[in-house]
Structures are given as structure tokens and as C-alpha cells.
Amino acid sequence: MSTNEFNSTPITPELVKEHGLNEEEYKLVLEIMGREPNINELGIFSVMWSEHCSYKSSKKWLKTLPTKADWVIQGPGENAGVIDIGDGQAAIFKMESHNHPSFIEPYQGAATGVGGIMRDVFTMGARPIANLNALRFGEPEHPKTRHLLSGVVEGIGGYGNCMGVPTIGGETNFHASYNGNILVNAMTVGLADADNIFYSAAAGIGNPVVYVGSKTGRDGIHGATMASAEFDDDSDEKRPTVQVGDPFTEKLLLEACLELMATDMIVAIQDMGAAGLTSSSFEMASKGGVGVELWLDKVPMREEGMTPYELMLSESQERMLMVLKPGCEDAAKAIFDKWELDFAVIGTLTDTKRMVLKWHGETAGDLPIDPLAEASPEYDRPWEVTPKQDRIDPASLSGKTSHVDALKTLIASPDLASRRWIWEQYDHLVMGNTIVRPGGDSGVVRVQGTNKGIAATTDCTPRYVMADPVEGGKQAVAEAYRNLVATGAKPLAITDNMNFGNPERPRIMGQFVGACQGIGEACIALDFPVVSGNVSLYNETNGVGIMPTPAIGGVGLISDLDHHATIGIKRGDSALIMIGAATGELGQSLYLKTIEGREEGAPPPVDLNAEKRAGTLVRELIELGLVRTCHDIADGGLLVTVAEMCLAGNIGAELYLPDAGSEIAWLFGEDQGRYVIATRDPDKVLNAASSSNVAAVIVGQAGGDAISIDGGAKVSLSELRELNEGWMPSFMAEAIQ
Amino acid sequence: MKSAVILFPGINRENDAIAALEQATGTKPTVVWHGETDLPKVDIIMVPGGFSYGDYLRCGAMAAKSPIMRAVADRAAQGATILGVCNGFQILTEAGLLPGALMRNASLKFICKNTHLRIENTSTRFTNQYGKGDVVDYPVAHHDGNYFADEDTLNRLEGEGRVVLRYCDVNGNVDPATNLNGSQRNIAGIINEAGNVLGMMPHPENAIDPLHGGIDGRGLFKSMVEAVS
Numbered sequence: 001m002s003t004n005e006f007n008s009t010p011i012t013p014e015l016v017k018e019h020g021l022n023e024e025e026y027k028l029v030l031e032i033m034g035r036e037p038n039i040n041e042l043g044i045f046s047v048m049w050s051e052h053c054s055y056k057s058s059k060k061w062l063k064t065l066p067t068k069a070d071w072v073i074q075g076p077g078e079n080a081g082v083i084d085i086g087d088g089q090a091a092i093f094k095m096e097s098h099n100h101p102s103f104i105e106p107y108q109g110a111a112t113g114v115g116g117i118m119r120d121v122f123t124m125g126a127r128p129i130a131n132l133n134a135l136r137f138g139e140p141e142h143p144k145t146r147h148l149l150s151g152v153v154e155g156i157g158g159y160g161n162c163m164g165v166p167t168i169g170g171e172t173n174f175h176a177s178y179n180g181n182i183l184v185n186a187m188t189v190g191l192a193d194a195d196n197i198f199y200s201a202a203a204g205i206g207n208p209v210v211y212v213g214s215k216t217g218r219d220g221i222h223g224a225t226m227a228s229a230e231f232d233d234d235s236d237e238k239r240p241t242v243q244v245g246d247p248f249t250e251k252l253l254l255e256a257c258l259e260l261m262a263t264d265m266i267v268a269i270q271d272m273g274a275a276g277l278t279s280s281s282f283e284m285a286s287k288g289g290v291g292v293e294l295w296l297d298k299v300p301m302r303e304e305g306m307t308p309y310e311l312m313l314s315e316s317q318e319r320m321l322m323v324l325k326p327g328c329e330d331a332a333k334a335i336f337d338k339w340e341l342d343f344a345v346i347g348t349l350t351d352t353k354r355m356v357l358k359w360h361g362e363t364a365g366d367l368p369i370d371p372l373a374e375a376s377p378e379y380d381r382p383w384e385v386t387p388k389q390d391r392i393d394p395a396s397l398s399g400k401t402s403h404v405d406a407l408k409t410l411i412a413s414p415d416l417a418s419r420r421w422i423w424e425q426y427d428h429l430v431m432g433n434t435i436v437r438p439g440g441d442s443g444v445v446r447v448q449g450t451n452k453g454i455a456a457t458t459d460c461t462p463r464y465v466m467a468d469p470v471e472g473g474k475q476a477v478a479e480a481y482r483n484l485v486a487t488g489a490k491p492l493a494i495t496d497n498m499n500f501g502n503p504e505r506p507r508i509m510g511q512f513v514g515a516c517q518g519i520g521e522a523c524i525a526l527d528f529p530v531v532s533g534n535v536s537l538y539n540e541t542n543g544v545g546i547m548p549t550p551a552i553g554g555v556g557l558i559s560d561l562d563h564h565a566t567i568g569i570k571r572g573d574s575a576l577i578m579i580g581a582a583t584g585e586l587g588q589s590l591y592l593k594t595i596e597g598r599e600e601g602a603p604p605p606v607d608l609n610a611e612k613r614a615g616t617l618v619r620e621l622i623e624l625g626l627v628r629t630c631h632d633i634a635d636g637g638l639l640v641t642v643a644e645m646c647l648a649g650n651i652g653a654e655l656y657l658p659d660a661g662s663e664i665a666w667l668f669g670e671d672q673g674r675y676v677i678a679t680r681d682p683d684k685v686l687n688a689a690s691s692s693n694v695a696a697v698i699v700g701q702a703g704g705d706a707i708s709i710d711g712g713a714k715v716s717l718s719e720l721r722e723l724n725e726g727w728m729p730s731f732m733a734e735a736i737q
Numbered sequence: 738m739k740s741a742v743i744l745f746p747g748i749n750r751e752n753d754a755i756a757a758l759e760q761a762t763g764t765k766p767t768v769v770w771h772g773e774t775d776l777p778k779v780d781i782i783m784v785p786g787g788f789s790y791g792d793y794l795r796c797g798a799m800a801a802k803s804p805i806m807r808a809v810a811d812r813a814a815q816g817a818t819i820l821g822v823c824n825g826f827q828i829l830t831e832a833g834l835l836p837g838a839l840m841r842n843a844s845l846k847f848i849c850k851n852t853h854l855r856i857e858n859t860s861t862r863f864t865n866q867y868g869k870g871d872v873v874d875y876p877v878a879h880h881d882g883n884y885f886a887d888e889d890t891l892n893r894l895e896g897e898g899r900v901v902l903r904y905c906d907v908n909g910n911v912d913p914a915t916n917l918n919g920s921q922r923n924i925a926g927i928i929n930e931a932g933n934v935l936g937m938m939p940h941p942e943n944a945i946d947p948l949h950g951g952i953d954g955r956g957l958f959k960s961m962v963e964a965v966s
């Protein structure tokens with residue numbers, strides 16, 4: 001292709017539209033360029049200004065989120081967030097979605113999602129030490145659900161297991177709103193030395209721009225644009241825009257990068273994720289305030305005949321872009337040679353603040369950097385407040401199901417059944433530091449060589465967010481906080497993965513705005529800032545949007561692993577104490593949905609001050625060694641929580657009923673800010689709660705091999721276990737027949 | 738007491754192996770890159786788990802052809818104590834140092850969980866710290882651990898006491914219900930004819946720490962130390 005050919009493709013209105021740019025945006029393109037762009041330049045504008053890369057609909061609201069605390073080293077804006085965990089060490093983490101690709105091709109979509117998020121973390125100099133994932137599938141009855149679940153889980157395992165990073169937790173929901181648009185959100189936590197963190201701002205005019213990793217192929221071209229559009233019935237035809245992962249190469253890339261990072265040769269580094277070489281080069285240049293000249297013919301290519309357009313837009317995986325100190329090329333190359341990876345000097349930094357693309361000496365594109373990277377469009381989209389729903393009056397329940405039968409139904413329901421079938425396919429033990437395995441409130445990994453633990457969790461209750469985005473947003477943050485506290489960790493910071501429908505609909509935009517407000521309020525009240533995140537919009541198929549799903553990934557620190565808690569009851573002679581006040585909220589509860597068949601009502605409100613007080617108390621009790629068994633009360637309410645603690649410890653319990661008020665609301669209400677702890681010294685715990693102004697009451701007594709309610713109806717643990725463990729394996733087995 | 742850990746591209750449990758060997762021997766093992774042709778003078782050689790060469794072609798097939806494997810084979814012939822775990826077991830079978838092959842799990846899925854194992858032979862240099870019939874608890878984490886060999890080979894292995902570990906339940910029952918991955922005769926680990934090379938799918942190196950996976954695996958490492966000191 002010669003210069004003439006780049007310029008000979010006519011830029012028609014149809015071509016502009018195919019590139020996802022509207023008329024207004026194209027006018028801005030013409031203004032910025034001062035001329036008509038050529039095809040390469042148009043392609044670059046297209047991906048840089050896609051919703052996925054530019055955050056044009058969400059920026060205005062994301063800016064309102066609190067991002068600061070004494071322990072935050074790096075907030076949003078880099079590849080991942082960085083927090084101080086003491087002793088000169090930092091935890092680096094982020095969660096990111098790979099929703100659209102995973103629906104089209106579940107194995108590769110999920111696998112490359114995991115690969116991408118791990119690259120974001122090790123780009124910054126951290127070794128990944130834990131993976132988590134937050135998954136949402138359609139209703140179990142939907143014909144695609146098994147296929148998608150099976151492929152996604154295999155893809156996550158296929159990539160994470162090969163990388164040798166334990167997958168220690170996550171969550172999985174099923175709901176009809178995800179029938180045509182599943183959510184796959186992957187999170188990675190890494191560990192680095194606080195004084196050896198790598199950033200992406202390019203610097204040093206004349207410094208070499210270096211490409212390392214896999215060769216560039218034609219896969220994933222326009223993936224970012226695809227991820228920024230709604231689905232329709234023809235979406236399966238978009239399969240070629242899904243990238244193909246190679247975890248083996250990524251493992252080599254990880255080791256090679258960490259080896260190079262132990263030297264002093266790197267100025268800046270950025271992984272090639274969405275929008276590949278385009279996005280990485282523009283971001284590095286824009287942050288550093290420099291220009292770049294790229295020699296595209298030097299890019300390692302997987303096949304012959306590739307064009308500058310394809311090279312700039314390819315989303316081939318397992319690639320990194322670096323700026324090296326001058327004269328370091330040979331020493332750096334030796335490391336990549338050892339790991340049998342490509343290494344190519346493909347450009348140089350200039351002082352022009354322009355991106356100049358060269359192709360065999362000819363100019364294939366010439367664009368200003370800042371207007372593309374930083375001055376991309378920002379929209380204040382119209383939005384509507386979500387109407388409030390009424391609180392559910394327990395008197396409106398039919399109440400025809402016995403408590404024990406309700407428990408049995410709930411614990412075997414798709415919402416609450418054991419996820420063992422999923423997490424046994426993930427290597428959760430590699431690295432030898434997994435202290436709390438999947439199935440608890442948070443996963444916990446030890447910081448190698450210390451007695452510190454990093455706890456991590458992912459949380460969101462989409463049905464709450466749907467009913468009330470502000471309360472639901474608060475709740476997602478509060479639940480992450482609670483899940484960390486329940487292991488004894490001090491919650492430090494979150495990453496948010498905002499999955500919503502089409503932001504051009506005011507109702508959907510209102511969900512986004514409300515959720516941001518709720519998340520922000522909770523972050524401030526709980527001293528739990530946002531340090532990284534990702535937005536995934538247009539999660540719709542044929543005009544039907546998903547439930548709003550702002551998934552929150554929380555990270556906390558356990559300073560002494562000798563004092564941490566798990567959910568399993570450890571002794572039969574323990575009292576069970578509920579920490580936090582019961583108010584009997586049944587709106588949007590699983591009881592209401594599963595037992596009464598009603599998906600309605602106001603979700604449980606979150607009292608952030610009470611949340612903080614209860615959380616601080618519980619963490620202190622664990623730190624003091626007074627409590628080793630703790631579980632937060634979440635989906636399903638008190639009875640389900642106690643049942644999970646009994647199943648995990650293989651010790652039964654008797655649960656008491658209140659003297660007055662609705663038994664159903666007591667047993668199944670999903671009131672927030674609560675925990676159940678087991679202790680042999682209840683007085684000490686009750687006194688501590690009382691002096692901290694936290695509600696606490698004995699709700700039962702551990703012992704035996706069954707769960708009984710007030711000395712009456714009971715169910716054996718073995719029956720309950722069969723129900724809880726049985727659902728998912730038998731559901732998935734039906735797929736094979 | 739000196740030991741070495743062989744590192745192939747794509748191996749990922751080398752640090753777990755290093756920790757276990759260091760705990761048992763008191764000395765950090767030497768890490769030997771697969772491209773080397775010589776091994777240092779060591780008493781114990783461990784081939785750790787992971788995904789050497791991404792499991793491409795066949796698990797362990799490409800690593801078995803790496804330069805270092807000639808040196809490993811030489812040391813095996815000289816009687817060195819060699820332990821291959823998980824991918825290490827696959828590599829040793831592909832290298833012809835152990836009979837049989839590891840096929841895809843019968844479930845066709847990756848399995849990560851703790852499992853019970855019955856110690857079948859306590860007179861090996863890997864199991865001398867255990868009692869006959871002891872049931873131990875180690876984690877497994879593999880996609881291709883389904884041990885296969887022809888009937889003659891299996892009979893010979895059994896006859897010579899070379900089946901060292903079998904999948905079982907907490908009471909030591911070995912039956913189809915306790916067969917984790919479809920392995921012939923529930924076999925989880927075997928030794929070579931000379932008794933100096935053990936290959937096994939479960940991970941004793943992830944069972945050396947009460948906070949992580951229990952401590953049942955310590956006996957296996959201690960056995961090697963006792964045998965060579």
C-alpha cells in the first residue's frame with residue numbers, strides 16, 4: 001500500500017458511520033485534523049472515541065467518585081490502582097469487563113478478559129497473586145445459559161490456571177435480563193514493591209519505542225467499537241472481532257517483563273489492550289506530553305500483507321509497548337530472547353506532540369495526540385430518576401411455606417446453590433499462599449514471606465440497583481466492605497466495574513447516575529475509595545437492557561494472619577450472635593422472589609454510619625482473637641447465613657425466633673450491615689458491641705448435626721448439603737445429555 | 738543436602754516446590770533453566786508443576802525434549818532422587834523415565850481440590866516416613882491426570898510395588914467412587930524400576946503449611962531427605 005492508496009479510499013458518510021462516529025463527532029474530527037482524515041486516521045478516531053476507550057458518556061459522573069486516602073498511591077487513570085500495604089509493599093488491582101466478546105465466544109472472550117486484566121496489573125510492575133471474577137448469566141432455563149456458563153468458566157480457568165495465579169473468589173448470578181448479554185468481569189490483584197511501580201507516561205525525546213510479546217495478527221480489529229454497540233440477532237457474525245488468547249505467551253511475557261523491571265531500563269510501559277497499538281501509543285504520548293513516530297513496517301506481524309490500518313487497530317493479545325532508556329535496547333532484548341518473545345524497536349519519541357505513522361518511509365497518518373486522547377467528546381446525557389418502590393409489608397406475604405421448607409428451597413436455588421462446580425475448575429492453590437479459599441466471604445492470600453494477608457471480594461446485588469440505583473450502589477460497596485471485614489481484613493479500596501445498558505436512554509443513564517451517587521456516598525462514609533475501574537455500556541440485546549450491575553471489587557489487609565476468620569462454625573459449644581440491627585426488609589429479597597414469586601419492593605436501605613460502626617467492631621473482635629468464625633448476612637437473610645456457616649463447619653445449630661414481629665422478616669429479611677459470629681464468650685462480645693453502640697443479640701446456639709428453628713422443625717445438614725451442592729452439577733450435567 | 742528445581746517455560750509451581758524443598762532440606766534449591774545441559778551436583782531433583790510450553794502438542798511432550806532432560810535422564814540412571822509432580826509427572830512419562838501416560842481427566846474438566854491418597858508402599862525413598870495404608874490429604878490441580886498404561890504394565894507395576902499412591906476416601910477405600918480423574922486402578926503416583934524416580938499428580942508441595950493446605954505433604958519431602966542423608 002502506498003501513500004496514495006491510504007488517501008485513495010474515499011471517506012464517505014457511510015464509512016464514517018461504519019466507524020461508529022456520529023455527524024457531530026465527525027465534524028470535530030475535521031476540525032481537529034484541518035482536513036479530511038485518511039482511512040488509517042479515521043480508524044484511529046473511531047476506536048479512540050468509542051465509548052469503551054473514551055468513557056464519553058460516563059466521564060462526567062466517574063469524576064465525582066472519591067479516589068483519595070492516605071494509603072492510595074495511584075488512583076484511577078493508570079493501568080490499575082495502587083495502594084500501600086505497609087513494609088514498602090503495594091497492592092495493585094483492577095476489575096475489567098469482557099462482556100460482549102464472552103457472549104459471542106465464551107471461552108476466548110472470558111480467557112482474554114482474564115489475560116487483559118492480568119496484563120494491566122503486571123504492566124505496573126506487580127506480580128499477580130490473586131484473580132477473581134464476577135459473572136452474570138441468563139436464567140437457567142434459557143437455552144444458551146449452560147453453554148455460556150460452561151465456556152466462560154473453562155476460559156477463565158484455561159487462562160488463569162496456565163498463568164499460575166490462584167483464582168480465589170468471585171460471584172455468579174442468574175437472571176433473565178442477562179439472557180442476551182452476559183457479564184464477565186475479571187479482577188486481578190498484584191503485589192509490587194512500593195518504590196518500583198511502573199507508569200505509562202512516555203518521556204525522553206529520542207528514546208526508543210519498543211514492542212514486545214506476541215506478533216500482531218488480524219484478530220480483534222474493531223473490538224472496542226463492537227463492545228460499544230448494542231447486540232442484535234446478527235451479533236454472532238461478530239465472532240471475528242473476538243481475540244484469541246495464548247496464556248503460555250502471557251506467562252512468558254509476565255516473567256520477561258518482571259525480569260526487565262528488576263533492572264533500570266524502562267521509562268514507561270503500557271499493555272496493548274482494547275484498541276491495541278493505537279490506544280497504548282496515544283495514552284503513553286498524551287500522558288507524557290510528547291509526540292511519537294511509529295515505524296509500522298517494523299511491527300512483528302503474524303501474517304503477510306497486513307496494512308497500517310490493521311496494525312493500528314488489531315487487538316491481538318499478549319503485547320506490550322515500552323519506552324526504554326537510550327542505549328538499553330540490546331540488554332533488554334537479551335531478556336526477551338531468553339523468553340523467546342518478539343522484541344522490536346518500532347519508533348521514537350518526538351517533540352511534535354503528534355502521532356506520525358510511517359510505512360516503509362512514507363507517511364500513513366499524522367494526527368495531533370492531545371485532542372484525540374484527552375479532548376475526546378464528553379456527553380452530559382439526559383437522565384431520569386428511577387421511581388422509588390414501596391417497602392414490602394410482611395403482612396402482604398402468603399406465608400404458606402414453612403420456614404424449613406423455605407430454607408431448603410432457597411439453599412438449592414440458582415441464586416444460593418453452591419458454586420463449587422465453578423471454583424473447583426480454577427486453580428485456587430497455586431503459589432502456596434491461599435489462606436481462605438473460594439466459598440467464603442472473601443478470598444485471602446498471604447503476602448509471600450510475611451504473615452500479612454490480602455483479602456479480596458467482588459460484590460453487587462443487581463436487583464437492588466434496579467429497584468433503587470442509589471441504595472443499590474451503596475449496598476454493593478457496603479457488601480464488599482462487609483465481606484472483607486468478615487475475614488478480619490481492614491477494607492482499603494475498591495475497583496468498580498460499571499455494567500449498564502444503553503446510556504442514550506434516559507432511564508438507563510439515570511441508573512448509572514444513581515449508582516455513581518450511591519457508590520460515592522458509601523466510599524466516603526466507609527473511607528474506602530475507588531482506585532481503578534472500567535465502564536461497560538450498551539449491554540442490551542434487541543433493545544432489552546441488563547439489570548444495572550455496578551460490580552465492586554474490594555481489597556483489604558489482614559495485618560496478622562494468626563487472627564483471621566472464616567465462615568465455618570468450628571466448635572459445637574459456641575453461641576451465635578447477630579451483629580447489627582434487624583429491621584425486617586423483604587423488598588427485593590430472595591425469599592420474596594423464590595418463595596413468593598414476587599420481584600418487587602424497596603431494597604434494604606444502607607445505614608452507612610451503622611455499617612462503619614459494626615464493621616469496625618467485628619474487625620477488632622477478630623484482630624483481638626475473640627472471634628474466628630464470622631459470616632456477613634447477605635442474600636437469603638439470617639437463616640441462610642447460619643445454614644452456610646453450619647455447612648462449612650459441618651456443625652449444626654439451633655436458631656431462636658423473636659418474641660414479637662414477623663418470623664419471616666426475622667429469618668429471611670435482607671437488612672444490611674449485619675454479621676453472624678460464633679463465640680464461646682458471648683458476654684465479652686455483647687459488652688464490646690454495647691460500648692461501640694452496635695446492636696448485637698444472641699440468635700442461636702451451635703451444635704448437633706441439623707439446623708432447627710426454636711427447638712421445633714429441623715433439617716439435617718446432610719440433606720441441606722445435598723440440596724446446596726446438588727443444584728449446579730445436575731444443572732450442568734443436563735447439557736451433556 | 739542439595740536440591741535442584743528444573744524450570745521450563747510455562748512452569749508455574751516452581752516457587753511452591755522451592756518452598757517445600759527449602760523447608761525439608763534447610764537449603765534453597767538451585768533453579769536450573771531448561772536450556773542448560775548440565776545439572777549441579779545435587780541429591781534431589783524436582784520437576785515441578787505448571788503448563789510447560791502451554792501444554793501444546795501434549796502435556797509435557799515438548800519439555801521432555803529440552804536440553805536439560807538428557808542430564809536429568811543421566812542422573813536418573815546414576816540413581817539420583819527425582820520427583821516429578823503434576824506437569825513434572827507428565828514430563829517424566831514423556832521422557833520415558835516412567836511408564837504410562839496421563840490423559841485428560843474423565844470429567845474433561847480441570848480439578849482443583851484436596852483429595853485423600855492411600856500410601857501403598859512405605860519402603861520407597863519418597864514414603865519412608867509414612868505407615869502402610871496411611872491416608873494422607875494433598876491438593877490436586879490438573880486437567881490431565883488420568884493415568885493410563887496397558888494391562889501388562891499395570892500388573893508389573895503392582896507386582897513390583899511400584900504403585901506408591903492411590904486416590905481413595907478418608908477411610909482409605911479405593912473404588913470407582915473415589916477415583917478422582919479416571920486413572921487406571923486409582924493410580925496417583927508411581928516409581929520407576931530402580932525406585933529413585935517418583936511421578937505423581939497430587940501436590941505434596943501444597944501440603945506443607947497448616948494455614949494453606951495442611952501438612953500431610955511434609956512426610957514425602959522428609960522421606961527424601963532421610964533416604965539420601
